[in-house]
Amino acid sequence: MSHNRQEKIEALGRVIDVLDELRLKCPWDRVQTNQSLRPNTIEEVYELCDALLAEDNPNIKKELGDVLLHVLFYSKIGEEKEEFDIADVADALSEKLIYRHPHVFGTTQADNAHQVELNWEQIKLKEKNGNKTVLSGVPVSLPPLIKAYRVQEKAANVGFDWESPEDVWAKVKEEIAEFEEELERSRAASGKSGKPEPTPEMLAEYGDLLFSLVNAGRLYGMHPDSALELTNKKFITRFNSVEDAARKQGRALKDLTLEEMEQLWQQAKSKEN
DSSP, X not given: OOOOHHHHHHHHXXXXXXXXXXXXXXXXXXXXXXXXXXXXXXXXXXXXXXXXXXXOHHHHHHHHHHHHHHHHHHHHHHHHTXXXXXXXXXXXXXXXXXXXXXXXXXXXXXXXXXXXXXXXXXXXXXSTTSOSSXXXXXXXXXOHHHHHHHHHHHHHTTTOSOSSGGGHHHHHHHHHHHHHHHHHHHHHHHTOOSSOOOOHHHHHHHHHHHHHXXXXXXXXXXXXXXXXXXXXXXXXXXXXXXXXXXXXTTOOGGGSOHHHHHHHHHHHHHTTO
8 A cells, every 4th residue: 555745744743643642641651761762672673673584564564663653752752851853853864864865966976886885984974973983883782793794894885895705705714713723722721622611712713703704794795684593593493393393202302312303303404495
């Protein structure tokens, strides 16, 4: 279903009116603050991400509404503090989009998406209250995997990048070798065979390895968060199938040998093809 511009404006206005009334009359809505809403906002965004990964359009619509509610709620709190309201938020967004798209609203030339990204980073550095450095715009609280992707992406947008995607694999292999060397060093230092206790050096090398793999994925157009989540879902589905198969045999997973679990795992895997 498609709505015209007036219908969209009226629908947004109705939500704003509803929230205004809730803020006055609902005991829960009335006491909410920026800090009390923050955990809920994070949860709502993750629920939207789940719906997006599943391509579940009815739930995408629902979760977008929940995220929109939070945007309006924070704007309402800002209005009550006489700092800003939803009109200020929307106006600031419009001005930013126009300013950062001179290839659309100005005379700058940008023939492809990569050129747009390069221009975007340069423009942000020039803004009055914009980023002071290339990487300062990356939120401190971002999940580490996403942060790694973003800092690499921003660095690449100012030219700090591999000349070709193939070049990154030598770095990945180097990081694997350095991680293995640190494992052996830690094992030798402990005087014990088998799994060594984690050390700060091992953790640092493991981080370097993960960072290089994120970089490899980025160069091939793959976001690590999306890729890892697909694997998470695949593992969960297969493991649940193993557990279900064991249950049908009247057995608990802890009673199975590793070989028996592997056999059930392969059966679960074969059902996907």
